[in-house]
Amino acid sequence: MARSARIEKVKQQKSYSFFQEVYEVVKLIPQGRVTSYGAIARYLGTGMSARMVGWAMNAAHSDHRVPAHRVVNRVGLLTGKHHFATPRTMQERLEKEGVQIKKDLVQKFTDVFWDPTKELL
DNA sequence: GGTCTGACCGGCG
DNA sequence: ACGCCGGCCAGAC
Numbered sequence: 343m344a345r346s347a348r349i350e351k352v353k354q355q356k357s358y359s360f361f362q363e364v365y366e367v368v369k370l371i372p373q374g375r376v377t378s379y380g381a382i383a384r385y386l387g388t389g390m391s392a393r394m395v396g397w398a399m400n401a402a403h404s405d406h407r408v409p410a411h412r413v414v415n416r417v418g419l420l421t422g423k424h425h426f427a428t429p430r431t432m433q434e435r436l437e438k439e440g441v442q443i444k445k446d447l448v449q450k451f452t453d454v455f456w457d458p459t460k461e462l463l
Numbered sequence: 464g465g466t467c468t469g470a471c472c473g474g475c476g
Numbered sequence: 477a478c479g480c481c482g483g484c485c486a487g488a489c
Contacts, residue, residue, distance in 0.1 A: 380472055391484055396470040415471065417477070422470030432470095 360386075364398040365405065367458050371412040374439040375456035376448055378416045385458040400425065411435040418451035 367382050379399075380392040388394060395413075399422060402408040411432045415421045423432040423446065433443050442449035 378472090379470070383471080389484090390472065392471040393469065393484060394471090394486075397486065399470055410470085413470075416473090420470090425470055 360394070361398045361401050364395055365402060365408050367462075368402070368408050368410065368413060370458070370462065371409060371456055374441055374454070376412045376414050376418070376436070376441065376451075376454055377456045377458060378414060380416055381457050381459065382413070385462065396422070409435075412456075414448060418448035418455075420446045420448070 363386050364382060367377075367385060371377055378392075379395040382395045383389065383392040386395075399410050399413065402410050403425065410422065411426070413422065420432050420436075420443065423429050426432050433446070436443055436448070441454055448454060
C-alpha cells in the first residue's frame with residue numbers, strides 16, 4: 343500500500359474513534375441538561391484540547407442522533423448556534439426541553455449543568 | 464514550510 | 477461574569 347494512502351487511513355481511524363467517543367458522551371446527556379466542550383474533553387482525557395470537541399461537532403452535524411444543542415461553552419453561552427439550520431434552532435430545542443435561555447445564555451447554568459466526569463464512571 | 468482561524472479553557476485583573 | 481492572553485491542535489491556504 344502506498345505511504346500516503348496508509349497515512350490517510352490512520353488519520354481516518356483516529357478521527358473516527360475520537361468523533362465516536364465524543365458522540366457517545368453527548369448521547370448520554372439527559373433531556374433538559376447541558377454540558378460543555380471542556381467537560382467532554384476532560385472526560386475523554388484529551389485535557390486542554392476542548393477545541394477538538396467543537397471540531398468534532400462540525401462532523402456531528404450530519405448525525406441527527408447526536409443532541410449537539412445540549413453542548414455549550416463553559417459559561418453557558420450558546421456559541422454553536424450559528425452552525426444549526428437557523429440561528430434559533432439551538433435555543434428552540436433547549437427551551438422545548440425546559441432549559442431557560444436569555445440572551446444566548448443558559449439560565450440557572452450550575453443547576454442544569456451535567457458533568458460527565460461526575461455523572462459517569 | 465509558515466500563518467491564520469476557530470461550536471474552547473484557565474488564569475489573571 | 478467582562479476582557480485579554482497564552483495554550484491547544486486540525487485544516488485550509
